[in-house]
Every structure is written in C-alpha cells, then in structure tokens.
Amino acid sequence: MxxxxxxxxxxxxxxxxxxxxxxxxxxxxxxxxxxxxxxxxxxxxxxxxxxxxxxxxxxxxxxxxxxxxxxxxxxxxxxxxxxxxxxxxxxxxxxxxxxxxxxxxxxxxxxxxxxxxxxxxxxxxxxxxxxxxxxxxxxxLSNQLLLLTAEELAQVNAAVRDVLAPYRRRDRLPDPPADARTVAVHYAAFPVD
The missing domain is CATH 1.10.10.10 (Winged helix-like DNA-binding domain superfamily/Winged helix DNA-binding domain)
Structure with missing residues (x-):
C-alpha cells in the first residue's frame, strides 16, 4: 500500500x-x-x-x-x-x-x-x-472525415485533450456546477483509407 x-x-x-x-x-x-x-x-x-x-x-x-x-x-x-x-x-x-x-x-x-x-x-x-x-x-453523435498528415493528426489529438482537460470528472467532483452530469465523450481518430 x-x-x-x-x-x-x-x-x-x-x-x-x-x-x-x-x-x-x-x-x-x-x-x-x-x-x-x-x-x-x-x-x-x-x-x-x-x-x-x-x-x-x-x-x-x-x-x-x-x-x-x-x-x-x-x-x-x-x-x-x-x-x-x-x-x-x-x-x-x-x-x-x-x-x-x-x-x-x-x-x-x-x-x-x-x-x-x-x-x-x-x-x-x-x-x-x-x-x-x-x-x-x-x-x-457525429462523424467527420479530415485530410491530415500524421503530424497534424497528433496536433489534433493534443488539441482535443486540451479542450477536454478542464472538464475532467475527477478534477470537478469537489465543486461541480449545480446542473452538471457525468458525460461520456468518445473520441477516435485514425486513417480509414
């Protein structure tokens, strides 16, 4: 322990x-x-x-x-x-x-x-x-196709993580807004062709 x-x-x-x-x-x-x-x-x-x-x-x-x-x-x-x-x-x-x-x-x-x-x-x-x-x-629920290089995809992934970071459940539980609910965000980004 x-x-x-x-x-x-x-x-x-x-x-x-x-x-x-x-x-x-x-x-x-x-x-x-x-x-x-x-x-x-x-x-x-x-x-x-x-x-x-x-x-x-x-x-x-x-x-x-x-x-x-x-x-x-x-x-x-x-x-x-x-x-x-x-x-x-x-x-x-x-x-x-x-x-x-x-x-x-x-x-x-x-x-x-x-x-x-x-x-x-x-x-x-x-x-x-x-x-x-x-x-x-x-x-x-949405779907988009992007045209990216591997480096750009890495940048997009980092940007998405940065956007979501302030809302992490663990960090907000001590003092959540009155009407907050746990929300699942599903994110996947990968080549399809």
Whole structure:
C-alpha cells in the first residue's frame, strides 16, 4: 500500500498480460470509476457499481492490483475493510503490434471496451426522449472525415485533450456546477483509407 501516492496522469499499457487482465467489462467499469473519481472504494461498493457479488468484485480488484492498475488505499477506520483506489488517472494502449500475442491481447481489450461504449451510446439514443430538453439538444453523435498528415493528426489529438482537460470528472467532483452530469465523450481518430 502506498499512502499519499497521487495517480500518474496516464499509463501506457504495453504488456499483453495486463491487457488481458483488463479485458473484462467489470474491470473496465471499476477502472473508469476509480480513475474518474479519485475515490477509494470497497469490494461491496464496487459490487453495486458493476452488478456482481462482493466476492466476485473482490477478485477483480485483486487482479487489477496485481498488475499495478489499482492499489490498496488507507483504511477508513475499520482495519478489516479493504479500500482500493486507482494508481492511474487514465490508460492507453501501446503494445508491440508486430508481436502476435500483443496484437491479440490488444484486440481483445479493444473489443470489450468498445462493446461497453457502444452499449452506452445505444442506451442514450434510445432513452434520450425522457431526458430534459437541454440535455437532448446538447448531446451529439457525429462523424467527420479530415485530410491530415500524421503530424497534424497528433496536433489534433493534443488539441482535443486540451479542450477536454478542464472538464475532467475527477478534477470537478469537489465543486461541480449545480446542473452538471457525468458525460461520456468518445473520441477516435485514425486513417480509414
């Protein structure tokens, strides 16, 4: 356990074992919650979040800790209670795609991640008619084709990160605007031709 250890801003996952360990819907949900809130949580609290039993959730938490993605946090008073927190604020993939094992592990993780994200998108667009009108109007699903060099694409990606940075959930949770809601932003930029 490391006390007072601030999570790093982002971790680049290159190890196929770590990718395989993360390629589970509950683990992705746990990682997102811990990284985006900065909270410490118990297996029981996580169980509610991911819809599993506390014992199943405890197993997933231990696996995430085994690979350094989360860590045990200081106890909140009851020494029997295990509290977990994120060891990272975010993660990205960077395995050696020339290696078949790394390629397969990365594809597996991407498939699980995208399935969850697309389910969220589908859910919103099916249920949005029940949302307040300002949220309906503010939400967007769009697609654009750009003509860029690799260097320009890197600049666009950096600019998008800079635009989103002031609104990170983790940083705004201590004092959010009264009408703020958690909003998922999906962004991908890659060549298609």
């Amino acid at each position: 490391t006390e007072g250890h601030p999570p790093t801003s982002s971790t680049r996952i290159t190890d196929p074992q770590v990718m395989r360990a993360l390629a589970h819907p509950a683990r992705i949900e746990i990682m997102e919650h811990l990284a985006s809130t900065g909270e410490g949580v118990t297996a029981t609290q996580c169980a509610t979040l991911v819809g599993l039993s506390p014992s199943a959730t405890s197993y997933h938490l231990r696996e995430l800790a085994r690979y350094g993605l989360i860590e045990q946090a200081p106890s909140r008073g009851d020494a029997r209670e295990r509290v977990w927190r994120s060891a990272v604020q975010g993660w990205s993939l960077g395995g050696d795609l020339a290696e078949p094992e790394a390629r397969a592990a990365e594809r597996g993780l991407i498939d699980v991640h995208l399935a969850r994200d697309f389910a969220r998108i589908r859910h919103w667009f099916v249920e949005q008619q029940d949302a307040p009108r300002p949220w309906q109007d503010a939400s967007e």
